[in-house]
Amino acid sequence: xxxxxxxxxxxxxxxxxELTASRLSLYLRCLSELEGEGATHVSSSNLARRFDLNAxxxxxxxxxxxxxxxxxVGYEVGTLKRHLQSILGLDQTRKVAIIGAGHLGQALADSxxxxxxxxxxxxxxxxxxxxxxxxxxxxxxxQDVRRLREVVAREGIEIGVIxxxxxxAQEVAQRCASAGLRALLNFAPARLTVPAEVRVKNVDLKxxxxxxxxxxxxx
Amino acid sequence: xxxxxxxxxxxxxxxxxELTASRLSLYLRCLSELEGEGATHVSSSNLARRFDLNAxxxxxxxxxxxxxxxxxVGYEVGTLKRHLQSILGLDQTRKVAIIGAGHLGQALADSxxxxxxxxxxxxxxxxxxxxxxxxxxxxxxxQDVRRLREVVAREGIEIGVIxxxxxxAQEVAQRCASAGLRALLNFAPARLTVPAEVRVKNVDLKxxxxxxxxxxxxx
Numbered sequence: 464x465x466x467x468x469x470x471x472x473x474x475x476x477x478x479x480x481e482l483t484a485s486r487l488s489l490y491l492r493c494l495s496e497l498e499g500e501g502a503t504h505v506s507s508s509n510l511a512r513r514f515d516l517n518a519x520x521x522x523x524x525x526x527x528x529x530x531x532x533x534x535x536v537g538y539e540v541g542t543l544k545r546h547l548q549s550i551l552g553l554d555q556t557r558k559v560a561i562i563g564a565g566h567l568g569q570a571l572a573d574s575x576x577x578x579x580x581x582x583x584x585x586x587x588x589x590x591x592x593x594x595x596x597x598x599x600x601x602x603x604x605x606q607d608v609r610r611l612r613e614v615v616a617r618e619g620i621e622i623g624v625i626x627x628x629x630x631x632a633q634e635v636a637q638r639c640a641s642a643g644l645r646a647l648l649n650f651a652p653a654r655l656t657v658p659a660e661v662r663v664k665n666v667d668l669k670x671x672x673x674x675x676x677x678x679x680x681x682x
Numbered sequence: 683x684x685x686x687x688x689x690x691x692x693x694x695x696x697x698x699x700e701l702t703a704s705r706l707s708l709y710l711r712c713l714s715e716l717e718g719e720g721a722t723h724v725s726s727s728n729l730a731r732r733f734d735l736n737a738x739x740x741x742x743x744x745x746x747x748x749x750x751x752x753x754x755v756g757y758e759v760g761t762l763k764r765h766l767q768s769i770l771g772l773d774q775t776r777k778v779a780i781i782g783a784g785h786l787g788q789a790l791a792d793s794x795x796x797x798x799x800x801x802x803x804x805x806x807x808x809x810x811x812x813x814x815x816x817x818x819x820x821x822x823x824x825q826d827v828r829r830l831r832e833v834v835a836r837e838g839i840e841i842g843v844i845x846x847x848x849x850x851a852q853e854v855a856q857r858c859a860s861a862g863l864r865a866l867l868n869f870a871p872a873r874l875t876v877p878a879e880v881r882v883k884n885v886d887l888k889x890x891x892x893x894x895x896x897x898x899x900x901x
Contacts, residue, residue, distance in 0.1 A: 476896065476897055477897065479896070480734045480735070480736070481734055481893060482705075482734070482735065482736070484892075484893045484896040484897070485889065485892075485893040486701075487896065488889045488892035488893055488896075489889070491892070492886065492889070515699045515700055515701070516699070516701065517699070517701070550896070551892055551895055551896050552895045552896060552898055552900055553892060553895060555900070557891075557895060557898070559891070565789065566785040566786070566788045566789035566792070567785070567786070567789035567793075569785045570784065570785035570786035570789055571887065573785070574786075574887070575871070576871035576886065576887065576888060577887050577888055577891070579888065580888060580892075581892075581895070582888065582891050582895075621898060622891065622894065622895075622898075624891075645898065645899075646894045646895070646897070646898055647894075648890055648891060648894055652794070652795035662894065662897050662898075664890055664893060664894045666887075666890050667711065667795065668790065668793070668795065668796050668885075669795055669796050669798065669799060669801065670704065670707045670708070670711070671867055671883055671885050672776075672778070672796070672801050672841065672843075672867060673703075673704075673707035673710070673770055673772060673799075673800075674700060674703045674704040674707055674883060675841065675865045675866075675867055675881065675883045676770055676771045676772060676776060676800070676801075676841070676865070677695065677698070677703040677706065677707075677769070677770050677771060678695055678696065678703070678865070678881050679771055679776070679840060679841075679864065679865055679881075680864075681771055681774070
């Protein structure tokens with residue numbers, strides 16, 4: 464049986480690096496795939512071989528949160544998956560607001576993949592009077608960004624996704640912080656300055672191209 | 683001085699994991715930021731502290747490719763940055779085709795951030811007669827996907843970015859493979875089957891939300 468250390472006991476979330484957190488999210492996706500194939504158990508070395516990961520790293524990352532594996536047997540796929548969901552905080556639904564109803568904002572708002580597994584896009588905002596009141600293809604209404612604070616409070620929104628052009632990103636981040644959002648996912652190519660209690664994760668879509676590029680032949 | 687091991691000597695690119703490649707891309711972004719601040723040298727431990735990374739991991743990752751640091755002095759920022767660009771293959775421009783001119787495809791086509799630092803969006807394709815011939819805001823013409831092979835050959839395009847809906851992704855991937863593209867970045871929530879010589883990287887935008895979620899308070 465998995466003996467999960469109660470969260471918060473001996474584990475300070477803030478002391479865990481963002482790279483570790485992103486690996487936990489990766490392990491979760493691997494386990495979902497194995498589960499879909501009907502696998503019930505997996506060892507760290509099989510997991511590593513199958514998904515091009517590092518077995519020692521997997522064991523080390525999971526050991527931060529408890530003892531999940533059984534020597535010689537490995538991990539029970541469904542149980543470890545649920546533990547990871549709980550560790551990542553995905554066992555509750557988080558509401559998300561997208562600020563910036565341009566192409567990227569609309570793509571994310573209507574993407575079933577982005578709003579699944581613990582996330583729900585609760586609102587989409589813009590400051591363009593031409594866009595306010597219109598609907599995305601998926602039916603989400605574009606709201607006036609000046610109503611952000613009110614909507615965040617009423618809907619219990621926790622995460623802001625910033626998809627405005629770079630020059631507008633800092634102002635939007637400040638608006639999000641004053642509206643009470645404590646987690647921001649920033650797609651704008653701009654470094655944001657926010658109060659200490661707000662966590663920002665910058666997304667650089669080019670990094671995926673760079674990783675891919677590594678494996679390509681050189682001229 | 684950095685003594686870079688000549689690429690290919692003792693290092694098989696295929697043997698380096700995708701996670702290592704993505705960390706190299708991350709180090710490159712950190713170095714660019716330090717360079718922008720005027721830093722000339724940085725140690726692995728300072729790099730780790732500043733960007734929430736692991737110092738031993740940094741040293742191990744870089745050691746695969748040569749000896750870049752000087753004990754007690756650290757890495758020379760500009761030199762290491764250039765070495766990483768070369769290791770990642772970013773010292774030459776790669777042409778990219780985007781297949782799928784929906785919101786996400788148009789967002790990527792017009793995003794200066796996506797098409798910078800070694801990448802150029804050379805063409806955008808769709809199969810919708812309503813879209814073919816139209817232009818993105820940035821001025822890129824949407825071309826008929828049936829002309830993919832011809833345009834790839836003429837323009838020397840190497841990378842395909844798949845931004846079509848999930849049900850269409852497998853057919854598009856096959857089309858990309860037969861057009862000669864050997865690297866595919868797949869944004870569609872679908873597992874693609876491609877010939878062995880084609881490398882696919884699946885992008886799951888939700889993983890960024892998950893990593894962020896880890897640090898949020900629990901209900």
